[in-house]
Amino acid sequence: MAPLKAVVFDMDGTILNTEMLYPQVSSEILRRRGLTLSQDLTDAMMGRPAPVAFQAMIDWHDLADTIETLAKESEEIFSDILETSLGLMPGFTELFKSILAANYPVAVCTSASRSTAIDLLGRFNITPDLHFVIGGDEVEHGKPHPEIYLTAAKRLEVLPCEIAVFEDSQTGCTAAIEAGTYAIAVPASHSEKHSFDGAKMVANTLHDPRIYEVLNMPLHN
Structure with a gap:
């Protein structure tokens, strides 16, 4: 790895x-x-x-x-x-704080338009801590095509395999897997029956201790 x-x-x-x-x-x-x-x-x-x-x-x-x-x-x-x-998914706030504290660069890649993403993320003051946001309207091929994550890797100046990607759906996870990233599926009630074959991890929630372990971060208490 x-x-x-x-x-x-x-x-x-x-x-x-x-x-x-x-x-x-x-x-x-x-x-x-x-x-x-x-x-x-x-x-x-x-x-x-x-x-x-x-x-x-x-x-x-x-x-x-x-x-x-x-x-x-x-x-x-x-x-x-x-x-x-509108609300945040369970465990996101704690995980996001830990990731920032560990000095990982963080970005968002979404199928939503960039303007929608900036609006929604801005409501929770998330955008100031992001390196960038890539919207579905900024790529030629949307998820499940890997383009959006390959684009993110180039902008982050790292290899795809050096990026931990968090996705909740089969469509998004397929894009992350096909791009060659370290794909972490985080299904919720809306996607619990999806197939996540090829994902490096299928987490219970964003609270899952294995996420903190793979990112080499102390578990948030």
């Missing part, structure tokens, strides 16, 4: 609880059209750039809507939900 020199987090469902909120948005969009959201469609949309996710919804239910229409409607619904439901 190569020494780890940097840490990269996915955002939705890894730092923020947004992966639990997005199905509420999708469910409301479909409810307005007399339809219901299935778990299979939720899984097909999870971790993917918004245009790809909305196209999946359109194809799944043979909707007449455009991606742009669904995106605008989604933003309006999501804005209302955020005010009452």
Whole structure:
């Protein structure tokens, strides 16, 4: 195993609880059209750039809507939900503090647009401590393609195998694995049934002591 020199987090469902909120948005969009959201469609949309996710919804239910229409409607619904439901995933605050104390450079690679990521992360004052954020709208190929993590490695000036990547979904974890990073899956209730074959570790939560061990950090008490 190569020494780890940097840490990269996915955002939705890894730092923020947004992966639990997005199905509420999708469910409301479909409810307005007399339809219901299935778990299979939720899984097909999870971790993917918004245009790809909305196209999946359109194809799944043979909707007449455009991606742009669904995106605008989604933003309006999501804005209302955020005010009452946005939060951090369990263990993130403690882990983030420990990583910073250990002087690892930290970045975020997300399928969300960069502007959305900056907005959401900024609500918890996370962005000042990040080296950079790469949004799904800044790469040609979104997750599960490895481009976003290969781009991060270049910007961090380290090898992909020297980056610990935290991902909650099969889609994101595939991108991290294919890029050759040290992929750590952190499934939650929304992704506990996903396959994480190829991940270096499947953590219970971000509190998992094995994370601190692999990053050579004292366990936060």
